[in-house]
Structure formats: structure tokens, C-alpha cells
Amino acid sequence: MRKKLLELFGIGGKQKTTGTEVIDSVTPNVPVTKSDKIKRDLKLATQKRKTSEVKLDNTIFRINEQKKRLENMQTKKRNEGSKKVFEASKARKEFKRGTGLKRKSNVQKIKETFGPKPQSRMTGKKKFPDLTGDGKVTFADILKGRGVINGKKKKKVI
Numbered sequence: 001m002r003k004k005l006l007e008l009f010g011i012g013g014k015q016k017t018t019g020t021e022v023i024d025s026v027t028p029n030v031p032v033t034k035s036d037k038i039k040r041d042l043k044l045a046t047q048k049r050k051t052s053e054v055k056l057d058n059t060i061f062r063i064n065e066q067k068k069r070l071e072n073m074q075t076k077k078r079n080e081g082s083k084k085v086f087e088a089s090k091a092r093k094e095f096k097r098g099t100g101l102k103r104k105s106n107v108q109k110i111k112e113t114f115g116p117k118p119q120s121r122m123t124g125k126k127k128f129p130d131l132t133g134d135g136k137v138t139f140a141d142i143l144k145g146r147g148v149i150n151g152k153k154k155k156k157v158i
Helices: 002-008 034-094 106-114 139-146
Strands: none
Touching: none
16 A cells, blocks of 8 residues: 555656656746736745744743743742841740840941942951161062062172
């Protein structure tokens, strides 16, 4: 049965060896009348429209997928933040009322927000010492600290 179907559709079977079954020429499919041209243009336009619809559907799908990923990331962050708040509230419950937990006023909040920022980096560090004794920290102090120079050398008297 399969063999009959293949022969019916012209698939498989014997190969053409005589040369008489070979295609001699192909008639061109060029529209002659105006109606044929309009039909051709209409077919092309529908094909273009369908491909653009598919592209649009793909981009909409990608955008929706990105939105879902973003929402998932935001919910994860919210969950992590709520865990931190929950743990902090547990720690607060251990204190008795009135032991230094005062609510900040709006003025204090504004001052903290717009006021000068604390310099946490510089507060823990010490300044480089003045090794040369000239009153300023210079490159010579750094070189002396590294051991590159040993200060002023005295001349030997012979």
C-alpha cells in the first residue's frame, strides 16, 4: 500500500533514464493582465502581513516572559525583605517598652535623608604618619615608610 501511495504522488519509483521524460521548458508565471498583477500583489501583501503578525506575536511573548521574570525577581526581593523585617521585629520584642526605642519625628527623618552623610570609610582609618618631620605627609614620607629611602645620608670624613 505504501508503494502505491508513493507512486501515486510521484515519489520514489524508477529513475528517468531515457531523456524523453526530462522537463524541456518551464512556462513563466508572469502576470499579464491588471487583475493578475493585483492578485499577485494581494497574495504578497497577505504573506507579509502574516509574517509581521508572527513577529509581533513573538515579541509580545518575549515581553510577557520578561515581565514575568521581573515580577518573580521582585517578589523574591520582597520575600527576603519581609524575612528581614520579621527577624528584626522578633529582636525588638525581646526589649521592654521604653528602652530607647523612640519613634523619629518627621524633622529628624528629613535631616537624616538630606543631611550630610557619615564618612564610614575614613572614620576607621588612620592618617599616614609624617616620617620626615617637615609637618606634611608627602611622597617622601611614603617612600621612607616603605624603606626605599633612609633619610638624609651623612658624608663620610676621610
